[in-house]
Structure formats: C-alpha cells, structure tokens
Amino acid sequence: xxxxxxxxxxxxxxxxxxxxxxxxxxxxxxxxxxxxxxxxxxxxxxxxxxxxxxxxxxxxxxxxxxxxxxxxxxxxxxxxxxxxxxxxxxxxxxxxxxxxxxxxxxxxxxxxxxxxxxxxxxxxxxxxxxxxxxxxxxxxxxxxxxxxxxxxxxxxxxxxxxxxxxxxxxxxxxxxxxxxxxxxxxxxxxxxxxxxxxxxxxxxxxxxxxxxxxxxxxxxxxxxxxxxxxxxxxxxxxxxxxxxxxxxxxxxxxxxxxxxxxxxxxxxxxxxxxx
Ligand code: PUT
Numbered sequence: 339x340x341x342x343x344x345x346x347x348x349x350x351x352x353x354x355x356x357x358x359x360x361x362x363x364x365x366x367x368x369x370x371x372x373x374x375x376x377x378x379x380x381x382x383x384x385x386x387x388x389x390x391x392x393x394x395x396x397x398x399x400x401x402x403x404x405x406x407x408x409x410x411x412x413x414x415x416x417x418x419x420x421x422x423x424x425x426x427x428x429x430x431x432x433x434x435x436x437x438x439x440x441x442x443x444x445x446x447x448x449x450x451x452x453x454x455x456x457x458x459x460x461x462x463x464x465x466x467x468x469x470x471x472x473x474x475x476x477x478x479x480x481x482x483x484x485x486x487x488x489x490x491x492x493x494x495x496x497x498x499x500x501x502x503x504x505x506x507x508x509x510x511x512x513x514x515x516x517x518x519x520x521x522x523x524x525x526x527x528x529x530x531x532x533x534x535x536x537x538x539x540x541x542x543x544x545x546x547x548x549x550x551x552x553x554x555x556x557x558x559x560x561x562x563x564x565x566x567x568x569x570x571x572x573x574x575x576x577x578x579x580x581x582x583x584x585x586x587x588x589x590x591x592x593x594x595x596x597x598x599x600x601x602x603x604x605x606x607x608x609x610x611x612x613x
Contacts, residue, residue, distance in 0.1 A: 343374055345388055347562040348532050355379070361456050366448040368500045373456045379560055381456055383424055385449070385495050391424050392560045396460055399526070399566065400426035401593040402556040402601065407489050407524045407570060408434045409585045409598055410577040414488040415439070418516070420476030420504065422493030423449030425461035431491075432463050433588045440469050441487075445500050447473040477503050480516040487517055492525035496562075497536065505536065507543040510571065514547050520574040527553070530608045531563035541612040544571045552577050553612045554601040556592065567608065578602060 344354040361373040361381070372384040380393030391399065404427050408414050415438045419427050423444035431440045442464070444450055450471065453461040464471055472479065480490070490513050494501040503509055504525070513523045527533075527540050537553070545551045548571030558566045570577060578599060585595035593601075604612070 343372075343376075343382075343384070345384075345562075353562075362452055364448065364452075366446050368446045369495075371446075371448055371452065373452055382560070383449070383453060383457065386499055388496055388498075389560045390495065391426060391457070391460060393457065393459060395559050396424075396426050397591040398556050398558050399561070400430050400460075401590050402554070402566075402568060403427045403491050403493055403524060403526060404430035404433075405590070405593040406554060406568070406577055406598060406601060407491065407522045408437070409595075410570075410572065410575045410580050411489055411520070411522050412575070414522075416487050416489075417441070418443065418480075418483075418487045418490045420479070420490065420492045420494070421445075421501070422491070423447075424453040424457055425450070425464040427491055427493045428466075428469055429460065429463040430590075432466055432468060433590075438468065441472065442469060443472045443474050443476045443479045445473070445475050475500075477509055477512065480509075480512040484515050485518055488521055490517060490521065490523040492523070494526060496528060496533075505540060507546070510544050510547050514571070514573075517573060522570065522572040522575060523548070524568055524570045527567045527569045529561065529563040529565055530567060530605075530611060531565065533562075534611055537567055537569075537608075538611050540569055544569055548572060550574075550576050552602055553604060553608070555604055555608065556601065565605075565608075 341357040346352040359375040383390040494504040497505040550572040
C-alpha cells in the first residue's frame with residue numbers, strides 16, 4: 339500500500355511526498371514527532387506535521403543559521419543554540435575552532451534521542467566534548483544566563499506549539515540580556531510568501547532592541563515556499579562590514595565567504611518587508 343505524507347503549509351496549500359518507510363510516529367510531551375524516509379529527500383524529521391529537516395537539503399539551513407553570525411563575530415567562544423535538537427546547527431558551529439563551548443538547549447528530549455538514532459549524519463556531533471546538551475525551555479535558560487554568550491542561535495519550528503514564545507519580543511529582550519556586550523543573535527524567521535506578517539513583526543521587534551538588524555535568505559526546497567529568511571540582531575558587529583578575505587574557508591556545501599554578503603541581498607518584495 340502506498341502511504342503519502344502531506345504538509346499543510348497554509349490552510350489551503352500543501353506539499354506531499356510518498357513515504358518509503360515510517361521509522362517513528364510518537365506524541366511526545368510537546369508535539370507530534372515523525373521520522374519518515376522518502377525517495378527524493380531521504381530521511382525527514384517532521385514535528386507537528388512540518389518538515390524540520392531532510393538529509394538531502396539540511397546543509398543549507400544548518401550552515402545558514404550558523405556561519406553568517408560566527409563569521410561576523412571576531413571571537414565567538416561561547417555559543418548557545420536554542421532548539422535545534424537534531425544537532426545540525428551544532429555540527430556547523432563546531433567547524434569554527436575559536437568556539438570553546440556550544441550549548442544546545444532543546445525543550446523536547448525525544449527530538450535529540452530520535453535524531454541521534456535515525457539522523458546520525460546530522461546529529462553526530464552532539465556528543466562532542468565541546469558541546470553541552472540541556473533538555474530545557476530555551477526561554478528559561480536565557481533568563482537564567484545573563485551576559486553569558488557571544489552568539490545565540492534560535493533554531494525553532496514554525497511559530498506553533500512550544501515555539502510560539504520564541505518569536506516574542508520578550509524572548510528577544512531576554513536574548514539581548516543573555517548576550518555579552520558585543521553579542522550577536524540569529525533566528526530562523528520563516529518564509530516571505532506565507533509569513534510576511536511574521537517577518538515584519540519580528541523585524542520591528544528586534545529593531546527596537548538591537549542597534550544592528552539584518553535579514554538574509556537561503557533556498558531550502560523542503561521548507562514552505564522554498565525561500566527562507568533569517569534575522570540577525572547584533573550589538574556591535576555588522577555582517578555587511580565583514581571582509582570576504584577575513585572569512586576562513588571550511589568545509590561547507592552552501593555557505594562560502596563569497597556568499598556571505600550576497601545572502602543579505604534580498605528580492606525586492608522581501609526587502610520591502612524589512613526596510
Ligand atoms: N527548524 C527548522 C525550521 C522548520 C521549517 N519547517
């Protein structure tokens with residue numbers, strides 16, 4: 339029997355894939371979790387019916403959460419990743435040798451457990467000695483850690499379920515306070531086709547807190563609309579002032595020193611949302 343997975347990306351539109359194999363379906367304490375295998379994209383982690391990552395295109399998202407901020411900060415020793423229990427952002431963060439400690443705070447321990455089991459190419463660095471994994475609410479963690487981190491990355495789901503608070507102004511204020519005096523934060527901020535209002539609201543809120551705010555994009559085929567945005571708030575360093583020659587080359591499949599500034603050049607309709 340053929341089984342198909344459909345992600346309803348809006349009330350009226352979705353994308354669908356034939357399922358090769360269903361590895362896990364479980365209601366965790368926080369969300370519906372599924373791990374499926376597909377022909378085109380390989381294994382996929384799905385939370386509350388939304389694709390979080392696929393083995394084939396995960397590198398785009400994880401590299402683009404991690405590298406623009408880490409290439410902008412001159413000495414990012416302590417890094418916090420909120421969410422991101424699949425471990426992909428952590429894997430990228432560790433490519434920066436100046437990072438001494440990377441803390442992952444994921445609210446749902448089941449995401450970590452199943453990612454380690456079924457997505458080893460993504461989660462493989464979660465046991466690295468430079469990494470501390472904490473199963474907790476990211477909101478609580480930042481409020482308990484003031485003036486602690488050089489860079490904070492928010493790798494959340496879309497703003498539904500436990501992630502809603504990660505798109506609030508109170509959370510961004512908490513992040514500001516959890517960063518050191520020259521800290522940088524970056525968050526995934528969804529897509530401009532179906533979530534234009536969200537991108538505008540986040541941009542307005544972050545501008546009220548951080549002196550430097552930049553938005554950049556990347557093409558992620560398994561995410562709604564394929565065009566994804568990231569919002570960076572910085573206390574001191576501007577990603578647009580980073581010289582290409584100062585960015586070290588490390589192994590990537592999407593991000594390069596050449597792409598760094600180019601990623602901040604937005605299509606006009608997206609630029610209009612955040613100007
Ligand atoms: N954390 C990844 C963003 C989810 C997009 N569906």
